[in-house]
Amino acid sequence: MISIVTYGRNDNYGFNLPKRTALGFNCLAEVLSNDDEIIFVDYNTPDHLPTLPESIWDTLTDKALSLIKVIRISHDLHEKCKADSPLPILENVSRNAAITRSNPQNHWILSTNPDVLLVLAWPWRNLAELLKDLPDSFYEMPRFDIPESVWSSFCRTDPAANMAAARDWLSSHQAAVAETVPDWRFQKYLLFDAPGDFQLAPRNYFFRLRGFDESMNKYLHSDSNLAKRMWLLNGGRTDHLLGKFWVLHQDHYRSGEWAKNIGTIVHNDLYEKVLHQDDIEANDENWGLKAVQLPVFSLCHKVQTQRIAWSDSSGSANRDLALTREPDWGIQPVHRLSHYDPAIITLYLREHLQLTSPQSLIAYIGQSPSTLDCIRRIWGEVSPLGTPVFDLTGPTAQADSVEPDVLLVDFYYNRSDYWERRVRLVQESVQRQLEKQQISSYEAGEKISIFTETTDTREWESQMSSLWKPVLPNLRLRPGSSIILLGCSQYVSAYAKFKEAFSKCYVGTRDGTTRRPHLRTFYQRLQRRRSSPPFTTRENLMGSSYFTRRVSKPREHNGTIDLQTLYVHHRLVVLRVN
Numbered sequence: 001m002i003s004i005v006t007y008g009r010n011d012n013y014g015f016n017l018p019k020r021t022a023l024g025f026n027c028l029a030e031v032l033s034n035d036d037e038i039i040f041v042d043y044n045t046p047d048h049l050p051t052l053p054e055s056i057w058d059t060l061t062d063k064a065l066s067l068i069k070v071i072r073i074s075h076d077l078h079e080k081c082k083a084d085s086p087l088p089i090l091e092n093v094s095r096n097a098a099i100t101r102s103n104p105q106n107h108w109i110l111s112t113n114p115d116v117l118l119v120l121a122w123p124w125r126n127l128a129e130l131l132k133d134l135p136d137s138f139y140e141m142p143r144f145d146i147p148e149s150v151w152s153s154f155c156r157t158d159p160a161a162n163m164a165a166a167r168d169w170l171s172s173h174q175a176a177v178a179e180t181v182p183d184w185r186f187q188k189y190l191l192f193d194a195p196g197d198f199q200l201a202p203r204n205y206f207f208r209l210r211g212f213d214e215s216m217n218k219y220l221h222s223d224s225n226l227a228k229r230m231w232l233l234n235g236g237r238t239d240h241l242l243g244k245f246w247v248l249h250q251d252h253y254r255s256g257e258w259a260k261n262i263g264t265i266v267h268n269d270l271y272e273k274v275l276h277q278d279d280i281e282a283n284d285e286n287w288g289l290k291a292v293q294l295p296v297f298s299l300c301h302k303v304q305t306q307r308i309a310w311s312d313s314s315g316s317a318n319r320d321l322a323l324t325r326e327p328d329w330g331i332q333p334v335h336r337l338s339h340y341d342p343a344i345i346t347l348y349l350r351e352h353l354q355l356t357s358p359q360s361l362i363a364y365i366g367q368s369p370s371t372l373d374c375i376r377r378i379w380g381e382v383s384p385l386g387t388p389v390f391d392l393t394g395p396t397a398q399a400d401s402v403e404p405d406v407l408l409v410d411f412y413y414n415r416s417d418y419w420e421r422r423v424r425l426v427q428e429s430v431q432r433q434l435e436k437q438q439i440s441s442y443e444a445g446e447k448i449s450i451f452t453e454t455t456d457t458r459e460w461e462s463q464m465s466s467l468w469k470p471v472l473p474n475l476r477l478r479p480g481s482s483i484i485l486l487g488c489s490q491y492v493s494a495y496a497k498f499k500e501a502f503s504k505c506y507v508g509t510r511d512g513t514t515r516r517p518h519l520r521t522f523y524q525r526l527q528r529r530r531s532s533p534p535f536t537t538r539e540n541l542m543g544s545s546y547f548t549r550r551v552s553k554p555r556e557h558n559g560t561i562d563l564q565t566l567y568v569h570h571r572l573v574v575l576r577v578n
Contacts, residue, residue: 003103005095007089017052027163039071040053048355118246148250209280213273366408366410406484407481426447490565
């Protein structure tokens with residue numbers, strides 16, 4: 001019967017965004033039938049974060065979960081669409097993307113916001129009953145604000161009680177006052193103030209208009225422009241549904257965001273785009289990003305899929321909490337860091353792949369077949385229709401340039417038989433000295449740590465450099481792409497070696513621009529430091545590559561090469577190319 005379209009992003013805008021959105025979703029779902037849908041366009045949420053509905057799914061009712069469909073528009077796509085817009089969200093692009101992807105079987109479309117509650121009058125149990133015999137027209141409704149102190153007291157998962165409480169609060173305080181537009185020039189098509197909280201029309205009306213005007217990429221008046229064009233399309237008529245239900249808006253100005261920005265906000269032109277708007281149709285034939293394959297998913301299905309992926313009842317009994325393996329008390333920092341368990345490290349990698357578009361190209365540089373197999377299995381589970389992971393160091397790798405969206409750089413390191421034997425001999429020698437009380441236990445640990453650290457660091461860097469040398473020059477990494485380092489840390493010399501090797505690559509974008517001058521400067525700085533003392537120190541927990549004189553340099557490196565650190569796990573570093 002009806003598709004409700006709305007939009008937002010996971011940025012905590014206003015006061016208590018997660019609760020406002022959960023209350024809105026749950027209350028909207030409560031007045032819908034099982035054949036209806038709520039389409040939420042998550043616009044420009046940072047790529048490493050989940051969409052807003054995903055982040056609050058556990059506070060949604062089963063009915064809301066089943067009705068919500070999410071469309072994700074990435075930061076990269078926003079950069080292509082925004083033109084001269086100063087806004088992080090393009091409202092009209094968002095709403096149009098939802099409209100063009102709405103269920104064609106639904107007769108009505110309601111454009112509203114996710115923090116709105118609809119309270120029906122007593123004859124109707126849901127919107128479908130109200131709309132069943134409603135004549136085709138364009139309908140507006142006034143909104144009534146519910147103060148923050150009122151809706152903050154609501155329980156997210158009890159929509160029926162919340163709508164009754166909000167209704168009773170308005171009634172008891174006689175606050176259901178419709179704010180009409182006082183300007184006679186606008187009043188005939190703008191019946192009420194803040195029309196964007198409720199704009200209802202048949203689905204074919206929106207398609208005949210080609211949706212919201214996407215050239216209006218500043219603040220305010222997009223809803224007024226739509227109202228004017230709907231009025232023109234509808235033969236100079238705008239209707240309302242007063243007496244049939246209330247539109248309640250959760251007030252959210254406590255944070256002061258509106259007040260502090262009001263003097264600097266750039267508005268769309270009210271007179272040109274509303275008063276003097278004479279064209280019914282807006283946009284070209286590709287309005288609503290029709291030509292773009294956007295990620296679209298059912299929130300319920302997404303949540304169920306993720307829960308199935310990590311749930312395992314085999315260890316659910318409440319017994320002794322046994323460790324997966326016995327603790328390793330060995331004093332070999334580099335080897336322990338880089339000689340990881342592929343099955344475990346890819347569990348944490350999964351968190352980032354879940355937020356990656358299925359159309360993304362994921363490329364792997366490394367020498368661990370087990371890790372690559374785990375990555376391919378997890379990517380196949382997360383995105384069954386996704387592009388297969390490309391092995392840049394495999395036998396089928398090509399010499400042509402590659403432009404991955406996610407570059408996985410594997411630092412997995414295996415000692416050669418020779419160095420494994422040398423380390424064992426040193427350990428045995430130190431153990432004999434310790435048994436003869438020729439050295440203390442502290443000195444024994446120091447000797448083993450320094451030897452293993454020195455040999456492992458040299459061999460590790462040699463293996464990695466030979467792996468990177470033929471591959472990195474063929475990479476083209478655009479701004480917004482990710483680099484994920486496995487089996488590495490920001491405090492080891494191999495991390496700086498990777499930055500050095502990476503700096504010698506051509507790092508460009510799809511339009512051919514490059515950051516070569518900055519990278520050359522970075523590389524020259526590293527060249528001048530080659531005569532610096534080796535990475536050695538004494539009393540530290542993680543080994544001689546940690547807490548050294550070069551630890552203070554990563555900020556300078558990141559600024560020069562323009563890589564932003566998004567996430568650091570013990571053996572996982574996620575970087576973004578800015």
